[in-house]
Amino acid sequence: MTPYFARQSGFGPLAAILAQSEGQRVVERLCREVGVTFEPDQPNRPLAFAGMSQLFERAARARGDGALGFRVGAGMRPEEFGPLVDYSLSGINLLHAIQRANRLVALQCNAVSLSLRVSGETAIWVFGYVRGTDGVHAQHAMHALPSMVRVIQAVVGLGPDGMGIELALSADPMTREVADLSDVAVRAGRPHFAVTFPSAWLRRARAQVVRPRVTLFDVHQHYVPRLPRSTREAVSLMLQSMVGIGDPGLDEVAFRFGWSRRKIQSDLRAEGCSFRDLVIEARMTRAMAFMREGRHSLVDVALAVGYSDQAHFNRAFLAYTGLPPGRWRARVAGP
Structure with missing residues (x-):
């Protein structure tokens, strides 16, 4: 089985949000409990995914904030994931952009997967986990959704109308908090974490011409050291x-x-x-x-x-x- 790792940049502003509300000592205690250490100047540093996911969950409980993962994601810019996003956004249309992101997401975190499904007039961009990644990852999953929404909006040049977020969570106060933070419709009780939008958007012309800024070679060069493979x-x-x-x-x-x-x-x-x-x-x-x-x-x-x-x-x-x-x-x- 492949060892599961993620880049430190995937934490986004989690530590800062937690330190502001609970104090730095709480951050340090939670990091010790899950075996994670922060190196602020090393965003590409690989960390064991189990510790990263646990830190999201424990931080949410410490704050009493069921929507913390989504709040962290809303505070992140897609560019924080490095040239992977630039490379995806330079696709010829939304379908091409999503295909690029799906193919390369394992460079950022090899525990997750992105997949695209089309059901009639609806496209569903799913954020999931590879087989063997056991445990609860709801907070980590939610942190990815705002960036996925922004990628779609950047390509099609449209507002939130027609878009939606699906959560693999029951309809409870947590999902209502996510709805309050989001500018798109939120539906709970779904079989996955995903972003939905009209399938007609996949092949429509780009909202604007985007000159390619990075190559696939640049993307691979950025994600060094590579994540462990054994x-x-x-x-x-x-x-x-x-x-x-x-x-x-x-x-x-x-x-x-x-x-x-x-x-x-x-x-x-x-x-x-x-x-x-x-x-x-x-x-x-x-x-x-x-x-x-x-x-x-x-x-x-x-x-x-x-x-x-x-x-x-x-x-x-x-x-x-x-x-x-x-x-x-x-x-x-x-x-």
Whole structure:
């Protein structure tokens, strides 16, 4: 099964909204509870999708705001998703734009899917989740809908008349709150989260000529690093942010993925490695980065990557590289 990750940019203003109403300490507590950390200057940073979705749900409960996901989405500009949106909007018509977005959305989050259905005079653009993405994702799903509405409006150049939002939620105060925030009709009790519009809009001429600004190559170049495609890649990526902060244990990694430790161990064995191998690799990679960037003492490097003393670090480094750390650093530094 593909590990599920999303870009940090997908949070939009969630943390800011929560901090303003509940305080920064609440944000920090919820992030710890779901195993998520924010790096404000790294919007493309991959995060485990399970933690992202849980943070949306817990933030909504903390605020007592059933429409928080939609509120977050309403505060986001489609351009915040990077050149993927620019590339989609330069399609020759709405059908072409939606097809581009559907094909490329996995670059932003490989846990979600976009699909287009046509039923007579109605087109339904569905936001869903790939098989195996278990759990409740209502708040996360709602945050995508306002941007989908704006993409449609940007292409066809029309107002909200004729458009609608469908929610896979029962008709309750939450859906009424979404209706209050939206300028399009909202229908609850549907089998999916989706945006609807007249199917005739799909092939109508664009409202205005849009000069293409980005290519497909630009889109792929923007989404670097790419999202993990194997359990080994996913665990390695997760360990990079955990090395030196306590013991990067398997239970913590499994929690952040929303998987069982047994599944991770089984997948890693099938891929020819073990969790212990990846912990050592992550520690050594980080140690080498520290030794390249400055004259940190070897004691400081050892402690920074999670070893209790320099002697343990020296033995591990020698086993991993074939050289003692001091000699390795002298070679890398050169004359």
